Amino acid sequence: MKIKLQVWRQASADQAGGFREYVVEDVSEHMSFLEMLDVLNEQLIEKGEEPVAFDHDCREGICGSCGFMINGVAHGPEKGTTVCQLHMRKFKDGDELWLEPWRATAFPVLRDLIVDRAAFDQIIESGGYISVRTGSAPDANAIPISKPDSDRSFDAAACIGCGACVAACPNASAMLFTSAKAGHLGLLPQGQPERWLRTVSMVEKMEEIGFGHCTNHRECEAVCPKEISIDFIARLNRDYIQASLGRGQK
Amino acid sequence: MELNSKIPDGPLEQKWDRHRSGLKLVNPANKRKYELIIVGTGLAGASAAASLGELGYNIKAFCYQDSARRAHSIAAQGGINAAKNYQNDGDNIYRLFYDTIKGGDYRSREANVYRLAQVSVNIIDQCVAQGVPFAREYGGLLANRSFGGAQVSRTFYARGQTGQQLLLGAYSALAAQVAAGKVKVYPKTEMLDLVVVDGRARGIITRDLVTGKIETHLADAVLLCTGGYGNVFYLSTNAKGCNVTATWRAHRRGALFANPCFTQIHPTCIPVAGDYQSKLTLMSESLRNDGRIWVPKKKGDTRPASQIPDSERDYYLERRYPSFGNLVPRDVASRAAKKACDDGYGVGPGGYGVYLDFADAIRRVGEQGIRERYGNLFHMYEKITGENPYKQPMRIYPAVHYTMGGLWVDYDLMSNLDGLFVLGEANFSDHGANRLGASALMQGLADGYFVIPYTVADYLAKHPHEDVAADHPAVKDAEREVRERIEKLLAVNGSRTVDSFHRELGLLMWEHCGMARNEKGLQEALKRIPELRDEFWKSVKVLGGNESLNQALEKAGRVADFLEFGELMCKDALTRSESCGGHFREESQTPEGEAKRDDESFCYVSAWQFNGVGKEPTLHKENLDFETVSLTQRSYK
Amino acid sequence: MTRLLGFYRTSIGKKIVMAGTGIALLGFVIGHLLGNLQVYLGPEKLNAYAEFLHENIGVLWLARIGLLVAVVLHVDAAVRLTRQKHRSRKVAYTKTGYEGSDYASRTMMWSGPIILLFVIYHLAHFTWGTAHHDFQGMDVYHNVVSGFSVFWVSALYIAAMIALGFHLYHGIWSFFQTLGLNHPRWNALRRCLATLLTVGIVAGNISIPLAVLTGFIK
Ligand SMILES: Cc1cc2nc3c(=O)[nH]c(=O)nc-3n(C[C@H](O)[C@H](O)[C@H](O)COP(=O)(O)OP(=O)(O)OC[C@H]3O[C@@H](n4cnc5c(N)ncnc54)[C@H](O)[C@@H]3O)c2cc1C
Ligand code: HEM
Numbered sequence A: 001m002k003i004k005l006q007v008w009r010q011a012s013a014d015q016a017g018g019f020r021e022y023v024v025e026d027v028s029e030h031m032s033f034l035e036m037l038d039v040l041n042e043q044l045i046e047k048g049e050e051p052v053a054f055d056h057d058c059r060e061g062i063c064g065s066c067g068f069m070i071n072g073v074a075h076g077p078e079k080g081t082t083v084c085q086l087h088m089r090k091f092k093d094g095d096e097l098w099l100e101p102w103r104a105t106a107f108p109v110l111r112d113l114i115v116d117r118a119a120f121d122q123i124i125e126s127g128g129y130i131s132v133r134t135g136s137a138p139d140a141n142a143i144p145i146s147k148p149d150s151d152r153s154f155d156a157a158a159c160i161g162c163g164a165c166v167a168a169c170p171n172a173s174a175m176l177f178t179s180a181k182a183g184h185l186g187l188l189p190q191g192q193p194e195r196w197l198r199t200v201s202m203v204e205k206m207e208e209i210g211f212g213h214c215t216n217h218r219e220c221e222a223v224c225p226k227e228i229s230i231d232f233i234a235r236l237n238r239d240y241i242q243a244s245l246g247r248g249q250k
Numbered sequence B: 001m002e003l004n005s006k007i008p009d010g011p012l013e014q015k016w017d018r019h020r021s022g023l024k025l026v027n028p029a030n031k032r033k034y035e036l037i038i039v040g041t042g043l044a045g046a047s048a049a050a051s052l053g054e055l056g057y058n059i060k061a062f063c064y065q066d067s068a069r070r071a072h073s074i075a076a077q078g079g080i081n082a083a084k085n086y087q088n089d090g091d092n093i094y095r096l097f098y099d100t101i102k103g104g105d106y107r108s109r110e111a112n113v114y115r116l117a118q119v120s121v122n123i124i125d126q127c128v129a130q131g132v133p134f135a136r137e138y139g140g141l142l143a144n145r146s147f148g149g150a151q152v153s154r155t156f157y158a159r160g161q162t163g164q165q166l167l168l169g170a171y172s173a174l175a176a177q178v179a180a181g182k183v184k185v186y187p188k189t190e191m192l193d194l195v196v197v198d199g200r201a202r203g204i205i206t207r208d209l210v211t212g213k214i215e216t217h218l219a220d221a222v223l224l225c226t227g228g229y230g231n232v233f234y235l236s237t238n239a240k241g242c243n244v245t246a247t248w249r250a251h252r253r254g255a256l257f258a259n260p261c262f263t264q265i266h267p268t269c270i271p272v273a274g275d276y277q278s279k280l281t282l283m284s285e286s287l288r289n290d291g292r293i294w295v296p297k298k299k300g301d302t303r304p305a306s307q308i309p310d311s312e313r314d315y316y317l318e319r320r321y322p323s324f325g326n327l328v329p330r331d332v333a334s335r336a337a338k339k340a341c342d343d344g345y346g347v348g349p350g351g352y353g354v355y356l357d358f359a360d361a362i363r364r365v366g367e368q369g370i371r372e373r374y375g376n377l378f379h380m381y382e383k384i385t386g387e388n389p390y391k392q393p394m395r396i397y398p399a400v401h402y403t404m405g406g407l408w409v410d411y412d413l414m415s416n417l418d419g420l421f422v423l424g425e426a427n428f429s430d431h432g433a434n435r436l437g438a439s440a441l442m443q444g445l446a447d448g449y450f451v452i453p454y455t456v457a458d459y460l461a462k463h464p465h466e467d468v469a470a471d472h473p474a475v476k477d478a479e480r481e482v483r484e485r486i487e488k489l490l491a492v493n494g495s496r497t498v499d500s501f502h503r504e505l506g507l508l509m510w511e512h513c514g515m516a517r518n519e520k521g522l523q524e525a526l527k528r529i530p531e532l533r534d535e536f537w538k539s540v541k542v543l544g545g546n547e548s549l550n551q552a553l554e555k556a557g558r559v560a561d562f563l564e565f566g567e568l569m570c571k572d573a574l575t576r577s578e579s580c581g582g583h584f585r586e587e588s589q590t591p592e593g594e595a596k597r598d599d600e601s602f603c604y605v606s607a608w609q610f611n612g613v614g615k616e617p618t619l620h621k622e623n624l625d626f627e628t629v630s631l632t633q634r635s636y637k
Numbered sequence C: 001m002t003r004l005l006g007f008y009r010t011s012i013g014k015k016i017v018m019a020g021t022g023i024a025l026l027g028f029v030i031g032h033l034l035g036n037l038q039v040y041l042g043p044e045k046l047n048a049y050a051e052f053l054h055e056n057i058g059v060l061w062l063a064r065i066g067l068l069v070a071v072v073l074h075v076d077a078a079v080r081l082t083r084q085k086h087r088s089r090k091v092a093y094t095k096t097g098y099e100g101s102d103y104a105s106r107t108m109m110w111s112g113p114i115i116l117l118f119v120i121y122h123l124a125h126f127t128w129g130t131a132h133h134d135f136q137g138m139d140v141y142h143n144v145v146s147g148f149s150v151f152w153v154s155a156l157y158i159a160a161m162i163a164l165g166f167h168l169y170h171g172i173w174s175f176f177q178t179l180g181l182n183h184p185r186w187n188a189l190r191r192c193l194a195t196l197l198t199v200g201i202v203a204g205n206i207s208i209p210l211a212v213l214t215g216f217i218k
């Protein structure tokens, strides 16, 4: 099939960008979306035009490197799927697709479809961990954890840090990402000692970096490739209220 | 050159403890003075950086991805082994050790493997404490599954995302150290060369992948945790960025490369769909717990699986290996699949696939039960193929997956270059000629959490901190060479894309140095690779410049290194004219077509020394002595 | 105090204030509606109700002050959060596709201010009488009937009520989320509650001008 692309091209963070139109002929329905872009790039190089830059690595939907907007939807039309896992059978001959990078002040564009997501690392560094020195851990079976709890915790832990939630959120809020990490650790017994401190410091870091607020639009949940539930956002709000009321402070 | 593996003496089960108590320590005040460079933030790198940061050393950690959390360990699916014996099925440290050394076809060191089995138990404790949500039973205790090459259930798993959860654990420990100011992470930064001063590894040259800035980082020691080189085959289950550059550059600076030809072909991957294929996707080996592998008994049978009655199916693994059945080690399963397809029984487009069938399991535990175990894998399969594996069997075919070979290291994980430590998949140490499933995650974390903190201290204690002059000739040379190489790549401006070269090299390697190897094929590859390399430097086309984010340039550098490395791989495969583990030499097989090992002539580690591009490398042999296990031909019948 | 300020400095803090004040305002709207529905019971009843309110002037002012504070906080938070939103995405998307949000959630900052303007007009209309063509002090019944008998006035009210409806449709569902009052088991109920309340309030309010226009009450 034949696909028409409108791709955001931007040479670097400090240069202005714009859309360029490309047409990719005889696209196979079995191709992944990124393989289709590979084909485009091979053609561009042969024509002497620099290839379209897009982030990717595992191409298995797990590393969280890939991601951009396809017709205004983060990671494209298929639910619960990263662009690297999206296949062309989802599109039809003659489709016109607009490819745009994540847009958020906290995610500056580095080039074309690549943005800088260092902000996510900063949020984790602000408290998204359980402090346990290497070698100081008790036996793994010393603390039984009910299956439902560990399953819920896993649902949150599945976050791949791709940034689609921020990209899709009309307020560019990082609440789903942050609440997923806070939820993952907060649901486990091991996570309790630092729970309240963690909640406040992660939320404050998120603000400081310049993400937006959450008005419960539910866009994030809808595009999240790991289908992480906004229930975790509610949970973070709840924890934040308790922490602000002085819970966990001497 | 004298290869000293520094294996401690004493009885096997006491070697590590004794050795550890003999190692020197660095006092806290001095730790603060040392700078360590850790290249790689996968399980090995992140766990090492976190642990060494906690101890007080100053760490610089590098990765080419935009976040430490994206290292390719993230993709590991099936699980991680540990001799916890929580299942009470008779497992213990010795059995894990024995299975691993046997699985490796007796081409690894007893002492290393035993240590690995010993610390495996601490790994699970550590990860659970970090909040890794391993699968649990309703009683609240940890669940286990069985994995290839073992008859006990000792594999811990987190749905089909074990590597992701383990890495997020290590990454969060790393983040804590970043917050504490002990670790500085350099994402989107690629190591392009190693700095060796007076025989000691003292730093690295890096390129900032966003700005193109070439920088020199100097330190007291360098730890390479840069993963495997499976992408030399172009198509593999590795991430697109996986490369040999870091280890190859170290090799060019004098580090020996061990067993480069030992690569693992994973039996259960999604078959190639077209020539645009950019990577292959693994379907975790754990699927073999419940899936039954078969092909039609009739050649070229085109009926849909559902219409082939049981009587006309050949469950060839169960037939040929009754005691292990579908759970034979990877190399065995892969070769069996290749044989079935080469003999014309393959299914799907091109006949390059066999069925992995869950019908029986679904009948047994129900669709929900299967969804709970493998939900995300089935989901992934459906997305990629458009077929629903709950309704029709999966089509699978072997694909390059893991590289047992790597830089040579001694018992302390230090290469022959002083101060150059190599951890995880990047070293050769623990898996011999074939890695058992769920043992790489174990090794990466063992190296990083529980081995390196002791052995690095010993090295540092013997080498008091002193700065290297930033303008030391060795430093300047390395920097200049990196610059020149980049300029050269950009200057060629020929007609062929980097990928086209990579594809051609990959095909060549797959044909002649893949699942089955023979002298003629290897000779041919050895003739073709240098030609391809020259062609590359004459006609590769890399657009853009260095001073910007330039993905084509990144690729070009990596492919250039693969083009040098591939040659060494074939040389190694050629000299080892036995079959062992993943290395199957057609000249060396039993009448039934099973691999035939030759312990008389090949019970050694091949450690290659670089003598210049296109020049004959020198082969050093480290003989493997087995004090505890007795070498037998592996049998899974 | 400093902790309180720190709390209000974060967006979650502001959202929680919005939720709290929003609930208070919602409470008023419901109570006010019940009061107003007495218009159907005839002049005596409604005027008596008004009388009653004005007799306990103390309570009334307490309520008024409470409302005023709520509106001020609610609006202040709304304005600050909206500014934060604009800071957090300076370059807009060329193409936008919506997957999860709904019209109501995306227009809170329209429906809200419309309500505010309405209330100001509404006060001038029924409380101060300055915007009423024939205002008769305490004869609330008369004020209402004669007020709404002017077509465009009624139309304006109806329009405002629709805006209020959108605001509440999202708002009522939303504050549970903001206050973390959620549980997989009731999440579906939250949506029902928001819909029912919204429909009830809007229908109840709109019925009055309609009743006047159609001459059902005169
Ligand atoms: C699909 C898949 C599934 C797997 N499943 C399992 C399993 O179930 N069980 C199991 O035990 N094992 C499994 N493995 C194997 C296992 O995941 C890997 O062997 C292991 O994770 C390697 O970890 P590592 O830390 O050594 O390297 P990696 O995790 O690969 O990390 C490499 C790091 O080095 C960095 N790096 C590389 N080159 C450079 C450079 N030149 N400059 C700067 N940085 C560089 C990268 O950025 C990265 O941070 C699987 C592997 C794959 C591919
Ligand atoms: C009778 C008047 C009002 C009522 C009953 C009301 C009610 C609510 C409620 C219940 C919420 C949900 C809070 C949450 O999500 O936690 C809300 C949110 C909001 N209100 Fe109001 N409000 C009123 C007036 C206003 C006014 C005058 C404005 C504008 C200046 C306004 C702007 C907003 C905004 C922007 C939100 C945030 C959207 C969101 O959080 O989902 N509201 N309101």
Ligand code: HEM
Binding pocket: C029, C032, C036, C050, C053, C064, C067, C115, C119, C122, C123, C126, C127, C140, C144, C157, C164, C205, C206, C208, C209
């Ligand atoms: C069609 C529906 C409505 C009718 C018929 C109506 C009617 C009235 C009347 C008659 C008064 C004067 C009462 C008195 O002075 O004793 C009044 C006051 C008031 N109304 Fe309404 N109202 C309606 C809807 C609303 C809505 C939706 C709001 C808020 C969003 C609102 C907010 C107020 C306020 C704040 C006052 C002043 C109360 C006070 O005296 O302090 N009204 N309304």
Ligand code: SF4
Binding pocket: A158, A159, A160, A161, A162, A163, A164, A165, A166, A176, A177, A180, A220, A223, A224, A225, A226, A227, A228
């Ligand atoms: S929450 Fe979902 S969308 Fe957001 S970063 Fe994690 S995986 Fe991506």
Ligand code: F3S
Binding pocket: A168, A169, A170, A171, A172, A173, A174, A175, A176, A213, A214, A215, A216, A217, A218, A219, A220, A221, A230, A233
């Ligand atoms: S889309 Fe944005 S507004 Fe909240 S619910 Fe998700 S973060």
Ligand code: FES
Binding pocket: A055, A056, A057, A058, A059, A060, A061, A062, A063, A064, A065, A066, A067, A082, A083, A084, A085
């Ligand atoms: S490339 Fe790893 S998630 Fe898409």
